[in-house]
Amino acid sequence: MPLRIVHYNEPVLRTKGEKVNAFDAALAQLVADMVAAMHQAGGIGLAAQQIGYSLQLCVVDLRESDADFSWELDNARPPLDLFMPLAIANPQITVTPGTDETLFEEGCLSFPKIRGDVARPDTITVKFKDERGVPHILKCDGLFSRCIQHEADHLNGVLFIDRMDKKTRATVDDAVKALAKATKAEAKK
Numbered sequence: 001m002p003l004r005i006v007h008y009n010e011p012v013l014r015t016k017g018e019k020v021n022a023f024d025a026a027l028a029q030l031v032a033d034m035v036a037a038m039h040q041a042g043g044i045g046l047a048a049q050q051i052g053y054s055l056q057l058c059v060v061d062l063r064e065s066d067a068d069f070s071w072e073l074d075n076a077r078p079p080l081d082l083f084m085p086l087a088i089a090n091p092q093i094t095v096t097p098g099t100d101e102t103l104f105e106e107g108c109l110s111f112p113k114i115r116g117d118v119a120r121p122d123t124i125t126v127k128f129k130d131e132r133g134v135p136h137i138l139k140c141d142g143l144f145s146r147c148i149q150h151e152a153d154h155l156n157g158v159l160f161i162d163r164m165d166k167k168t169r170a171t172v173d174d175a176v177k178a179l180a181k182a183t184k185a186e187a188k189k
């Protein structure tokens with residue numbers, strides 16, 4: 001059975017994840033479970049916090065996305081099929097100096113049906129380890145970059161509603177409050 005995805009405002013979504021240190025069979029299993037949960041929910045990214053684990057770990061899979069973006073993984077440009085779904089442990093993001101900020105409507109599997117525009121820098125470089133502990137350097141832009149920034153925020157307890165400007169945040173406020181209430185009621189059951 002796929003793992004349950006936690007909804008706002010379960011406290012784990014606000015916790016900063018611990019660094020991944022053990023790249024063992026248990027981690028490989030967790031990654032496989034996260035990928036299954038992400039695919040089942042139709043998402044392009046999922047953070048450990050979203051399945052109740054406070055870890056610096058997320059998975060992404062943009063193979064089904066028709067968005068236009070570019071990437072360079074370890075100085076090469078392998079096809080997405082070769083490295084996705086991709087597990088990202090202990091990411092360190094550097095924003096490319098001088099890159100544009102872009103505005104794009106985001107959603108989040110922990111916020112069903114809630115969407116809103118979020119501004120983020122376009123091009124980033126991310127250093128991370130995969131589920132086997134192998135270090136990588138990935139440069140990317142567009143939706144790929146946005147997805148990683150959204151997931152990396154989760155690992156630090158930051159949510160996309162925190163990144164919305166005041167006006168956008170106000171448009172989703174009722175839905176966010178209703179979701180928090182529903183989550184609380186569910187927890188009491």
Ligand SMILES: [Zn+2]
Pocket residue numbers: 107108109110150154
């Ligand atoms: Zn999210």
